[in-house]
Amino acid sequence: MQDWTEKYRPQSLQEIVGNGPAVRQIYEWARSWRRGSPPLIFYGKPGVGKTSAAHALARDMAWEIVELNASDQRTKAIIERVAGTSSTTTSLSGAERKLIILDEADNLHGTADRGGARAIMEIIKNARQPIVLIANDIYGLAKEIKALGEPVLFRAIQARSMVPRLREICRDEGLACSPEALTSIAESAGGDMRSAVNMLYAAAIGREDVGEADVHTNQKDLRATIFDLIAAIFSGKPDADLIRLSRAVEDTPDTIVQWIEGNLHVLRDPERTARAYAAVSRADEWVGLTYRRQYYALWKYAGAMMTIGVKEAAGGSGIHERIMPPARWKRMGGARKQKAVRTSVMQKLSRKLDLPQHTIREEYLTLITLLVEERPLECVREIGLDADELNFFLHDKERVKTVMKALKDLQKAPKKKEEKPVEIEEVPRAEEPPVREERQTPRSQATLFDSF
Structure with a gap:
């Protein structure tokens, strides 16, 4: 099929x-x-x-x-x-x-x-x-x-919206499916249309008629998200449900424990918070032991500590704030971004000045920073800096916005048409002795970085 x-x-x-x-x-x-x-x-x-x-x-x-x-x-x-x-x-x-x-x-x-x-x-x-x-x-x-x-x-799909679509599929497949079976599938899908279709497919294998009992005897799509798991932990769901959800989540235990730790701030009671952190700490030890020994059967102990242990500490208090990813991920992302910006700046300066990056970093970076702070718009145009790279020098986002807006306005400004010079008829003059012109050495246009 x-x-x-x-x-x-x-x-x-x-x-x-x-x-x-x-x-x-x-x-x-x-x-x-x-x-x-x-x-x-x-x-x-x-x-x-x-x-x-x-x-x-x-x-x-x-x-x-x-x-x-x-x-x-x-x-x-x-x-x-x-x-x-x-x-x-x-x-x-x-x-x-x-x-x-x-x-x-x-x-x-x-x-x-x-x-x-x-x-x-x-x-x-x-x-x-x-x-x-x-x-x-x-x-x-x-x-x-x-x-x-x-x-x-895209919101979770309501069960009453799923049933007509499931009925259409049954009709196209020549499958007789009771209304109770369709309703049971739709309500069990948790707003997931793909899951509902998979459940109907599983129930229909080898059958021409599907009843409600046939649906219950087939394994349902038990996929879950990390948000479902965290909400269940803080709501005090039964232990068996927590273990099932932790296994259904696609993330590995070392990622799950970071998510749980990142949301412990919702606990207001200091004693409960301390107990929750203790459970997370024990779970983290089991995760580390699993990786050191390469014996993944130990993950079940980590899963039990981070779910059941934190649930007991939370006491069914529920979670009334937005579930957020671990704050350290954002900090790590910021550090990676800063490193990427610094690397990009050094590459552009190296090409502009025809100097090695280490020489610029060790000898000229302070001087260049002062120059950028004094004349940011000119430096942006000459070096080709973007907003993040300019902020590397200025550390002032508002000023960066002002400079980049000025650059954008400058680029959009229409070029003025050159005015045609007015021809003036010359009046004859008395002849003067010829003046010997001195040849001047041609010179290229000066830039901000000529002194480097």
């Missing part, structure tokens, strides 16, 4: 189940798209139709699709080669436009994605084609990327 999730994937935006407001927002954006329009950012939990909507949009608008997803190595060079070229060139297939789809855009982290976020920002700024970014967690996107896009929220 063919995979039903692919066989019955929506072919048009009109076939997207639920999320009417999101579909209307997408249609309006596509109809009015012009060069310079912001990209759309589809976000929401897995299985709610984000990727299907992007492909359906391209079919509805007769646009060619260029897709980059998490299975690709997200180095800066690859993103620029695959998406960058496509975003600035026209289609060879005859399509009016190309839709650039970047799936799992919130997964740009780690060494494999070095420079990827920066490349995406440049592609968005220079794109001549429509772009859609897809993310499960919008808070996992770099804030610079979020600022450039228009968010489109």
Whole structure:
């Protein structure tokens, strides 16, 4: 049997189940798209139709699709080669436009994605084609990327919206499925249409009639997100549910323990907070022991400590704030960004001054910094600095914004047409002895960096 999730994937935006407001927002954006329009950012939990909507949009608008997803190595060079070229060139297939789809855009982290976020920002700024970014967690996107896009929220699909679609699939497959079975599947899917289709597929194997009992005897799609797990821990769910959720989450225990630790600040009672940190500490010890011995059966002890241990400490207090990724990840990302900016600055200065980077760093960097602080606009134009690189010298974001705006205005200013000189008829003069002209040595235009 063919995979039903692919066989019955929506072919048009009109076939997207639920999320009417999101579909209307997408249609309006596509109809009015012009060069310079912001990209759309589809976000929401897995299985709610984000990727299907992007492909359906391209079919509805007769646009060619260029897709980059998490299975690709997200180095800066690859993103620029695959998406960058496509975003600035026209289609060879005859399509009016190309839709650039970047799936799992919130997964740009780690060494494999070095420079990827920066490349995406440049592609968005220079794109001549429509772009859609897809993310499960919008808070996992770099804030610079979020600022450039228009968010489109895909909500969990209500069970009553799923049932008609499941009924259509049963009709097309010649399958008799009781209303109770369809309702049971829809309610068990947790807002995930893909999960509901998979459950129906599993129940239908080897059967022509599916009842409610058949659905319950088949294993349901138990995928979970880290957000489901953390909410369950602080809500005091039963131990068995916590263990099941921790195994269903795709993240490894060393990542899960960081997420849990990063949200312990919601506990207000100092004693409970101390007990929770103690449980996390013990879990972290088990994780370390697992890696040292390469004996992954020990992960179950880490999982029990970080879930059940923290649950007992929290006492079912619940979590009433936004679940956020670990703060240290943001700090690590900031440190990587600063290092990348510094490297880029040194490379540009080295090319400009024709000097080794270590020489610039050790002997001239202080002097260049003073020069940039005194004449930032001229330095930006001569060296080719962007906003982050200028802030490397100024450490003043407001001043950087002012300088970059001045540069943008200067680039947009129309060049004045050269006035045609007025011809004046010369009056004859008495002849004078010829003056011997001295030849002057031609000289190139001076720059700020001639003294280096």
